[in-house]
Amino acid sequence: SSLLTLPADGMDLQVKQDINRQLLASGANISEMNCLRKHLSRIKGxxxxAACxxxxxxxxxxxDVPGDDPSIIASGPTVPDASTCADALAILQRYAITVPxxxxxxxxxxTWETPKPGSPVxxxxxxxxxATPQQSLEAAADAARTMGLNAYILSDEIEGExxxxxxxxxxxxxxxAKGLGPFVKPCVILSGGETTVTIKPQPAGSPRGRGGRAGEFCLGLAQALQGQPDVWALAADTDGIDGIEDNAGxxxxxxxxxxxxALGLKVDVxxxxxxxxxxxxxxxxLVITGPTHTNVNDFRAIFVA
Known part of the structure; x- marks a missing residue:
């Protein structure tokens, strides 16, 4: 939906771009982001x-969204929208998004209400x-099983920080890894969904952090694993771009x-x-694949030997 832009009547494109930048840094989930996008557009929602x-x-x-709701995918330009202008306004207020x-x-x-379910249009x-996130996880699970590994899919709808x-x-x-819990090693633990990153304020003059949700997942994972033996992991965005960088994850x-x-790098910093x-x-x-020209959301795989 970020590539399909036609601002609502009376809205300047730069205003919409600024709102989107604030949303991306706010920690709002994709459903909330796209609710707002739909109500600020003449083509989404x-x-x-209706134009057709x-x-x-x-x-x-x-x-590329948890739950595969067609009204959220690409902000649903061709399907009914059950959300309302009041919902969009509440999201602005919830995340303190500055707007004119x-x-x-x-x-x-x-004024910017969207066509609702039941509309004759x-x-x-x-x-x-x-194509769906669940299909990608099932394909990965099948590949793991052909290698003699147990494969477990947690969910294709995982959200959160x-x-x-x-x-x-x-x-x-x-x-x-310790032989506890429901997963029998050697195994691969798989999950998908769309997590979020809330950008933390930085002191003036501090260098800008770089990365996306897959990389931040790996930071949190590495910090919590604390060098656990026999555990390897990969997290990547299936479109090949983690955030706005050149890596997938x-x-x-x-x-x-x-x-x-050894390099003086600290996870917490x-x-x-x-x-x-x-x-x-x-x-x-870094996992660098280049753009894949498709997107079925986050992909995460943890191998326990």
Missing amino acids: GRLA SPACVVTLTIS DAVVQALQAG FVGHSVHMI SREVGKVHAALARAA AMVSPDTLARAQ HLQRNDAYGFFEPLGD
């Missing part, structure tokens, strides 16, 4: 379907899901912290700066 009416529209979707008064007034008045339309999700995954991996191994210490890229690049542990 079913408005493209009375033509029949067939929608083919590649899901005219935007607040339009949302309060319902959607009569005869159809939606087909052609990336570093905290990393810590939870670390707890599961540590238990498996990063890798973690039992000696990650020891190698980092890089977490404070949201600087996963600056931590994993010197280690040679």
